[in-house]
Amino acid sequence: MEDILRSLGFLCLGSRLKRIGEQLQADTQRVLDGLDVRIQSSQYPLLAALDRLGALPVGELAQSLGVAQPGVTRAVSLLTELGLVEVSPSNDDQRRRIVSLSANGQRLVDTAKRDVWPRIEDAVADLCADLSGPLLGQLATIEDRLAATPLARRSEKAGAVAAKAVAR
Amino acid sequence: MEDILRSLGFLCLGSRLKRIGEQLQADTQRVLDGLDVRIQSSQYPLLAALDRLGALPVGELAQSLGVAQPGVTRAVSLLTELGLVEVSPSNDDQRRRIVSLSANGQRLVDTAKRDVWPRIEDAVADLCADLSGPLLGQLATIEDRLAATPLARRSEKAGAVAAKAVAR
DNA sequence: CCATGTTATATATCAAGTTATCGTTTATCA
DNA sequence: TGATAAACGATAACTTGATATATAACATGG
Numbered sequence: 001m002e003d004i005l006r007s008l009g010f011l012c013l014g015s016r017l018k019r020i021g022e023q024l025q026a027d028t029q030r031v032l033d034g035l036d037v038r039i040q041s042s043q044y045p046l047l048a049a050l051d052r053l054g055a056l057p058v059g060e061l062a063q064s065l066g067v068a069q070p071g072v073t074r075a076v077s078l079l080t081e082l083g084l085v086e087v088s089p090s091n092d093d094q095r096r097r098i099v100s101l102s103a104n105g106q107r108l109v110d111t112a113k114r115d116v117w118p119r120i121e122d123a124v125a126d127l128c129a130d131l132s133g134p135l136l137g138q139l140a141t142i143e144d145r146l147a148a149t150p151l152a153r154r155s156e157k158a159g160a161v162a163a164k165a166v167a168r
Numbered sequence: 169m170e171d172i173l174r175s176l177g178f179l180c181l182g183s184r185l186k187r188i189g190e191q192l193q194a195d196t197q198r199v200l201d202g203l204d205v206r207i208q209s210s211q212y213p214l215l216a217a218l219d220r221l222g223a224l225p226v227g228e229l230a231q232s233l234g235v236a237q238p239g240v241t242r243a244v245s246l247l248t249e250l251g252l253v254e255v256s257p258s259n260d261d262q263r264r265r266i267v268s269l270s271a272n273g274q275r276l277v278d279t280a281k282r283d284v285w286p287r288i289e290d291a292v293a294d295l296c297a298d299l300s301g302p303l304l305g306q307l308a309t310i311e312d313r314l315a316a317t318p319l320a321r322r323s324e325k326a327g328a329v330a331a332k333a334v335a336r
Numbered sequence: 337c338c339a340t341g342t343t344a345t346a347t348a349t350c351a352a353g354t355t356a357t358c359g360t361t362t363a364t365c366a
Numbered sequence: 367t368g369a370t371a372a373a374c375g376a377t378a379a380c381t382t383g384a385t386a387t388a389t390a391a392c393a394t395g396g
Contacts, residue, residue, distance in 0.1 A: 001231050004217040010292040011285055012213050014192030017185045018383095019234055022353065024182030025382095042382065045180050049172040059344060064172050066187050068384060073346060075382090095344045095391045117179055124178040128303050135299050135306050142303075190383060210352065226375060239353055241376060263361050263374040 006143075009136055020143060027151035028120055034152065035116055039082065044112070046075050047101065050085065051109045055100035057090065084108060123155035174311075177304055188311060195319035196288055202320065203284055207250065212280070214243050215269065218253065219277045223268035225258065252276060291323035 005016040028041040049064050050056065056064070062072040076099050079085040084105035090096035101109060127145055131138040173184040196209040217232050218224065224232070230240040244267050247253040252273035258264035269277060295313055299306040 001228065002221065003234060004213055004220065004232050005234060007220070008213065008216060009289070010296065011289045012216075013292050013296070014189045014196055015210065015213055017189030017192065018353080019189075021182045021185030021187075021189060024185065026354075028182055040381080042183065045172055045176065045183055048176060048180075052172065052175070053170065057344075058346095060169065063169050066171060066173055067382090069345070070347080070385085071383060077346095093344080093392070097345070121177070121179045124181050128178065128181070131303050135296050135303075135310075138303050138306070186383080194384075208351080227373085235352090236354060237375070238355085238377080242352080245376095261362070261374085265375070 006136075006140060013136075016139065020139060020146075023146060024124070024151070027146070028124075030150075030152050031120055031123065031155045032116065035119070037112070037116060039079075039084070039108075043075060043079060044117075046072070046079065047084065047105060047109050047112075050099065050101045051106070051113075055098050057096040057098050059096075061099055079105070119155045120151075123151050126154045127151065174304075174308060181304075184307065188307060188314075191314060192292070192319070195314070196292075198318075198320050199288055199291065199323045200284065203287070205280070205284060207252070207276075211243060211247060212285075214240070214247065215252065215273060215277050215280075218267065218269045219274070219281075223256075223266050225264040225266055227264075229267055247273070287323045288319075291319050294322045295319065 005012050005019065025041055032039075032041055045065055046061065049061060053064060058072050058076065059069055061076075062069040065072065076085060076087065080087060084102055086100055086102045086105075087097050088100070090098055127142060128138075131141055173180050173187065193209055200207075200209055213233055214229065217229060221232060226240050226244065227237055229244075230237040233240065244253060244255065248255060252270055254268055254270045254273075255265050256268070258266050295310060296306075299309055
C-alpha cells in the first residue's frame with residue numbers, strides 16, 4: 001500500500017511531521033505506562049520548563065514551550081488538580097499568575113529526570129542514530145525504524161544497557 | 169526566552185515534530201486562503217490519495233494516509249457534504265464503502281495540481297533547501313527560517329519565479 | 337485623573353487526530 | 367451447515383493543538 005504522504009514529499013510535510021510526532025508521543029506514552037508513571041507524556045515539557053526555568057507566568061511559559069497561551073492555561077489547571085503545580089498571584093502585577101512546581105511536582109520531576117527521561121531519550125536517540133542525508137529521507141528512515149522496532153522495545157534495550165552500566 | 173523543546177532534544181522530539189507540523193499546516197492554510205481555495209489544507213492528502221490511487225474503501229484509504237480509520241470516516245463525511253467525494257457500496261462485499269472523487273472533486277484536484285500544489289511544494293522546498301547534518305539541527309534550521317520568512321512569503325517568491333519561467 | 341488603549345489570562349469553540357466499542361457482513365471450520 | 371471468529375466501517379469519548387473573544391488589570395495622554 002503506497003504511503004501517500006511520503007509520495008507527496010514536500011507538499012504535505014506538515015501533515016507528515018504531525019503524523020510522525022503523534023506516533024512518537026503515543027509510543028512514548030506506552031513506555032511511560034510500563035514504568036508506572038501516571039501523567040501524560042505531553043505534560044512533561046511543561047514540567048521540564050518549570051524545573052529548568054523556575055516559576056513563570058502563564059504567557060512566558062507558553063512562549064518557552066512554543067504553544068499558544070490557552071493550551072498552557074488548560075494544562076496548568078489540569079496539573080493543578082493533580083497537585084503537581086501551583087499558581088500564585090504576582091506581587092507587582094495582579095494580571096499575572098505565576099506557575100511553579102509543587103513539592104510533589106518537583107519530586108516527580110526529580111524522579112523522572114533520574115529514572116524515566118534518560119530511558120526515553122536513549123530510545124529516541126537510538127531511533128535517530130546515524131541518520132544522514134536530506135530531511136525527507138531521514139524522516140522515512142525514522143518511520144521505517146519505528147515500524148520495525150517500536151520505541152518501547154528500544155527503551156527496554158536502553159534500560160538494559162543502563163542497568164548493565166550501573167551494575168559495573 | 170529559551171525554547172524548551174529545542175533544549176530537551178530527543179526527549180521531546182514527538183512534541184516538537186507535532187509543533188513544527190502544525191505551524192507548517194497553518195502557514196500552508198494561509199497560502200491557500202490567499203489563493204481563493206476554500207477547503208482545509210489537511211483535506212488535500214485524502215483528495216490526492218484518491219486522485220493518485222483511484223477509488224478506495226475507507227480502510228485502505230486510512231492505511232495509505234497513515235491515519236486511523238475513524239479519522240477517514242469523518243473526513244469522508246465532511247467532503248461528501250461539500251460534494252467533493254462520493255461513496256458507493258462495494259459489489260462483492262456489503263461491508264465496504266468505496267470512496268471516490270466526484271466530478272467536482274476531480275476538477276478541484278486538477279486545478280490544485282496545476283495552480284496550487286506547485287506553489288506550496290516550491291515554498292516548502294525552499295524552506296528545506298540546503299539542509300544538512302543531524303536531524304535536530306535541520307529541524308532547528310527549519311524553525312528559524314519559518315520564523316524569519318513565513319511560508320506565504322516564500323510562496324509569493326516561488327509564484328514569481330514560476331510566472332517568470334512561463335513568460336520566457 | 338479619567339478615558340482609552342494595551343496586556344495577561346480565561347473561556348468558548350473548532351479541528352483533527354487518537355482508542356475503544358458496536359453492529360453488520362463475511363469467512364472459517366468442526 | 368451452522369456456530370464462531372474476523373473484518374469493515376460508524377460512533378462515542380477523549381486529547382491536544384488552534385483561533386477568537388471576553389474580562390480584568392495596568393499604562394498613558396489630554
